[in-house]
Amino acid sequence: MTMRQGLAGGLVLVLALMAPLAIQSDFWLGFLITILLFAAMGMAWNILGGYAGQFSFGHAAFFGTGAYATSVLHIALGLNPWLGLLVAAAAGGTMGLLIGYLSFRYGLRGSYFALITLAFAEVLRILANTAGFTGGGVGLYLPLNIGVANMQFAGKAGYYYVALGLALASILIAWRLERSRLGAWLAAIRENEDAARALGVDTFACKLAAIGISGAMTGVGGWFYAHYYLYIDPEIAYGPGVSVEILLVAIVGGLGTVLGPLLGSVALHAAGELAQRLMGDTPGLNLIFYGVLLVVMVRLMPDGLAGLVRRWMRPAGGTQRA
Amino acid sequence: MLDPVILLPAAINGLTMGAVYALVALGLTLIYGVLHIINFAHGSLLMVGLYGAFFLYQAGGIDPYLSLVLLVPALFGLGYILQWGVIGRASHGSDQNVLLVTLGVSIVIENLALYFFTGDTRTIEAPYAFEMVDIAVARVPLPRLVAFGAALAIAALLWLLMAKTDLGRAIRAVAKERQGARLVGIDVDHIFAMSFGIGTACVGAAAALLLPMFYVSPHVGHVFVLVAFTVVVLGGMGSFIGALLGGLIIGVTESLGGLIFGETFGQLAIFLIFIAILLFRPTGFFGGRPS
Amino acid sequence: MLEVNAVTKSFGGLAAVAAASLRVAEGGIVALIGPNGAGKTTLFAAISGFVAPDNGQILFNGAAITGLAPHLICRRGIVRTFQIVQPFGGLTVRENIVVGAHLRHAGRRKALMRAEEVARRVGLGELLDRPASALTVAGRKRLELARALATAPRLLLLDEVMAGLNPAEIDEIVRIIRDIRASGVTVFLIEHVMQAVVSLADYVYVLNQGEIIAQGSVSEIAAMPNVIEAYLGHGAAARMTTGAAGAVQ
Numbered sequence: 001m002t003m004r005q006g007l008a009g010g011l012v013l014v015l016a017l018m019a020p021l022a023i024q025s026d027f028w029l030g031f032l033i034t035i036l037l038f039a040a041m042g043m044a045w046n047i048l049g050g051y052a053g054q055f056s057f058g059h060a061a062f063f064g065t066g067a068y069a070t071s072v073l074h075i076a077l078g079l080n081p082w083l084g085l086l087v088a089a090a091a092g093g094t095m096g097l098l099i100g101y102l103s104f105r106y107g108l109r110g111s112y113f114a115l116i117t118l119a120f121a122e123v124l125r126i127l128a129n130t131a132g133f134t135g136g137g138v139g140l141y142l143p144l145n146i147g148v149a150n151m152q153f154a155g156k157a158g159y160y161y162v163a164l165g166l167a168l169a170s171i172l173i174a175w176r177l178e179r180s181r182l183g184a185w186l187a188a189i190r191e192n193e194d195a196a197r198a199l200g201v202d203t204f205a206c207k208l209a210a211i212g213i214s215g216a217m218t219g220v221g222g223w224f225y226a227h228y229y230l231y232i233d234p235e236i237a238y239g240p241g242v243s244v245e246i247l248l249v250a251i252v253g254g255l256g257t258v259l260g261p262l263l264g265s266v267a268l269h270a271a272g273e274l275a276q277r278l279m280g281d282t283p284g285l286n287l288i289f290y291g292v293l294l295v296v297m298v299r300l301m302p303d304g305l306a307g308l309v310r311r312w313m314r315p316a317g318g319t320q321r322a
Numbered sequence: 323m324l325d326p327v328i329l330l331p332a333a334i335n336g337l338t339m340g341a342v343y344a345l346v347a348l349g350l351t352l353i354y355g356v357l358h359i360i361n362f363a364h365g366s367l368l369m370v371g372l373y374g375a376f377f378l379y380q381a382g383g384i385d386p387y388l389s390l391v392l393l394v395p396a397l398f399g400l401g402y403i404l405q406w407g408v409i410g411r412a413s414h415g416s417d418q419n420v421l422l423v424t425l426g427v428s429i430v431i432e433n434l435a436l437y438f439f440t441g442d443t444r445t446i447e448a449p450y451a452f453e454m455v456d457i458a459v460a461r462v463p464l465p466r467l468v469a470f471g472a473a474l475a476i477a478a479l480l481w482l483l484m485a486k487t488d489l490g491r492a493i494r495a496v497a498k499e500r501q502g503a504r505l506v507g508i509d510v511d512h513i514f515a516m517s518f519g520i521g522t523a524c525v526g527a528a529a530a531l532l533l534p535m536f537y538v539s540p541h542v543g544h545v546f547v548l549v550a551f552t553v554v555v556l557g558g559m560g561s562f563i564g565a566l567l568g569g570l571i572i573g574v575t576e577s578l579g580g581l582i583f584g585e586t587f588g589q590l591a592i593f594l595i596f597i598a599i600l601l602f603r604p605t606g607f608f609g610g611r612p613s
Numbered sequence: 614m615l616e617v618n619a620v621t622k623s624f625g626g627l628a629a630v631a632a633a634s635l636r637v638a639e640g641g642i643v644a645l646i647g648p649n650g651a652g653k654t655t656l657f658a659a660i661s662g663f664v665a666p667d668n669g670q671i672l673f674n675g676a677a678i679t680g681l682a683p684h685l686i687c688r689r690g691i692v693r694t695f696q697i698v699q700p701f702g703g704l705t706v707r708e709n710i711v712v713g714a715h716l717r718h719a720g721r722r723k724a725l726m727r728a729e730e731v732a733r734r735v736g737l738g739e740l741l742d743r744p745a746s747a748l749t750v751a752g753r754k755r756l757e758l759a760r761a762l763a764t765a766p767r768l769l770l771l772d773e774v775m776a777g778l779n780p781a782e783i784d785e786i787v788r789i790i791r792d793i794r795a796s797g798v799t800v801f802l803i804e805h806v807m808q809a810v811v812s813l814a815d816y817v818y819v820l821n822q823g824e825i826i827a828q829g830s831v832s833e834i835a836a837m838p839n840v841i842e843a844y845l846g847h848g849a850a851a852r853m854t855t856g857a858a859g860a861v862q
Contacts, residue, residue: 106602108600110418111417115596119548119600184708184712188712191702192699195760198683198692199692199713199760199763199764244429247422251422285433287436288434290426291429
């Protein structure tokens with residue numbers, strides 16, 4: 001990391017920490033919370049999709065599992081929400097290992113892997129709709145009980161700091177991963193799996209690690225969602241909407257980059273918000289925007305916003321991946 | 323409960339629904355077989371067809387079965403333009419990119435529908451919607467019977483098109499060996515767009531047959547898209563006969579599974595079949611090449 | 614060091630390798646030659662774990678490695694290169710080699726140091742920050758070699774590392790391979806470039822239609838003109854005896 005990057009990062013961090021002091025509007029704090037939450041989950045997707053090259057279309061499977069794990073245990077056994085974070089991470093991670101074990105053991109790659117993750121999320125959605133302990137289609141309401149110990153805050157600022165913590169933690173995880181043996185091996189798998197195997201890389205174990213970490217991080221996203229909105233249902237938790245939004249954030253931001261998902265989340269949600277401001281609050285409008293953005297990004301900027309930023313900062317070109 | 327008197331009608335109903343699944347899957351499998359891409363937007367194109375049929379009936383008083391004549395060419399054109407103008411250009415030849423681009427297209431189409439037509443579920447009331455026909459011990463609604471027959475007829479036409487015409491030969495040549503096809507002077511991009519167009523025309527036909535017995539809403543494609551994927555992998559990617567048989571099998575499984583174990587199980591069974599085939603037999607059961 | 618005992622591998626009824634047996638002694642350079650389609654690459658794939666033999670046994674330092682997964686075989690000290698080079702195109706030369714170096718070094722700093730050291734050994738020291746996709750054919754072959762060396766192997770399987778190179782580049786690779794052997798790594802190579810086989814190999818196996826049809830030192834093989842003429846083309850024997858430059862085919 002260069003001096004300039006360090007300074008810029010520090011400045012952004014200070015601004016981020018002070019944001020709730022300057023922003024009094026609940027709406028805009030809520031907007032920032034959404035950005036941070038999806039940045040964190042986009043980062044999780046990026047570990048599997050960007051670094052390891054395995055595109056998931058069903059990250060809702062991890063999001064929903066984390067959300068339901070903490071909610072069900074909180075309602076039934078009074079599990080403390082802060083402990084719920086660990087439970088959600090474990091539940092999301094386990095779901096990741098389960099789906100990963102089945103998919104990778106049987107050698108699914110590319111589009112097939114994408115489709116099977118989608119199918120797993122759909123299976124979970126149907127099960128959550130039917131099972132009794134998930135509240136079925138009605139969903140689950142978490143009891144209102146304001147108090148920091150209970151992770152319920154009177155205003156949005158408290159939630160904002162939790163979301164900021166999640167986003168920072170994800171950035172840290174991605175940054176560490178990029179500089180680790182696992183990171184090098186995942187990149188090798190993405191680029192050429194056979195060559196990686198020839199060089200002694202246990203590709204199955206590495207992919208499993210990637211989906212486990214990704215699942216755990218996304219499960220934590222579900223944990224935050226449940227305790228923030230105090231309500232989940234099968235469509236929110238396991239529906240395709242969340243899978244697609246997570247994927248979009250990572251793709252728009254830039255695959256396999258540390259800051260890409262954060263940039264992607266900012267751009268995506270700002271664009272969606274702008275569309276609604278300009279053209280009225282109609283359902284689906286922001287999604288039209290998202291869809292167009294996805295096609296345009298794949299067409300014109302396959303290395304995402306992070307690639308664009310990198311080209312600005314080093315106009316001489318250089319050695320980045322295409 | 324497992325009396326044949328109940329089972330048989332359920333099976334026949336399943337067969338009729340399966341024929342529509344087969345029709346949707348035929349388009350998908352054609353696109354896969356030629357372009358080697360998985361078209362995620364297939365379900366939303368079906369939805370476009372359903373809205374087309376709906377408004378032709380509502381505003382123009384055109385019977386859904388008659389609207390077939392308009393919908394098939396219209397959706398063919400839409401598919402051709404989509405592949406030629408958007409999907410082919412944006413995907414840079416990577417199959418994960420194709421998946422992303424077609425996902426983007428489906429998001430756009432669905433939410434345009436949501437924007438213009440709202441999320442309301444709409445149905446038409448065709449005069450023959452509730453007419454029943456007796457077959458053996460079963461009473462089958464007429465629209466289902468029509469759909470069944472028409473789906474089989476369209477599958478036969480598609481087969482003829484592929485087997486007997488110059489276009490079919492060119493498509494098969496491109497599917498097999500696109501470099502070679504290019505060398506002998508076939509315009510590969512045109513053939514890709516034609517194949518995509520024909521695949522989309524299939525959902526146009528499916529839409530016209532489906533509307534009298536189903537509904538339309540912006541998200542109606544979801545119901546079909548994963549089912550169609552299941553049918554396609556069950557039948558073997560790119561196999562016509564596989565798609566046809568696969569569609570019928572899935573239709574019956576859903577119907578009987580739903581009857582015996584409850585409706586949720588019917589849906590669940592489809593996804594579980596899908597997962598199991600992808601894991602254990604990704605080439606499907608009726609030929610097709612390994613991925 | 615390496616012992617291949619009656620290994621057989623068929624694809625769809627056709628035997629690519631039929632009861633082939635051979636030995637590679639520690640510290641040597643052994644060559645495997647034969648016409649295209651003789652099964653050489655399949656035999657390498659079997660040794661390195663990419664295909665499981667239908668029959669037969671492969672021993673490395675006395676222990677059976679038959680049918681082990683490639684990464685486990687690599688961990689034991691056998692590494693292969695690919696005939697068609699398989700660079701990690703989106704990564705830099707340095708990042709490519711680091712992948713191999715990480716096999717023995719979990720820490721990033723050590724792995725980076727090891728990668729640079731290996732890069733210099735094969736003459737890629739100046740190109741460390743280039744994208745692998747920007748390398749020339751010769752550069753890619755060297756990268757393939759460097760990545761393999763970075764795993765600190767005991768036995769190096771080289772699958773036609775000289776194909777497509779010009780004579781000066783071949784001389785350079787020959788020098789590098791000698792250097793590798795001098796550092797204590799045993800080399801087993803598939804090669805069509807006879808000049809290289811002659812100047813490198815202590816011992817040669819000839820594979821044809823999946824069977825080992827001849828073996829011996831370079832001069833012994835050269836003394837079997839009928840075998841050589843039949844399988845390596847007209848004039849090959851003469852070239853081997855004189856050690857003249859030029860590749861078969």
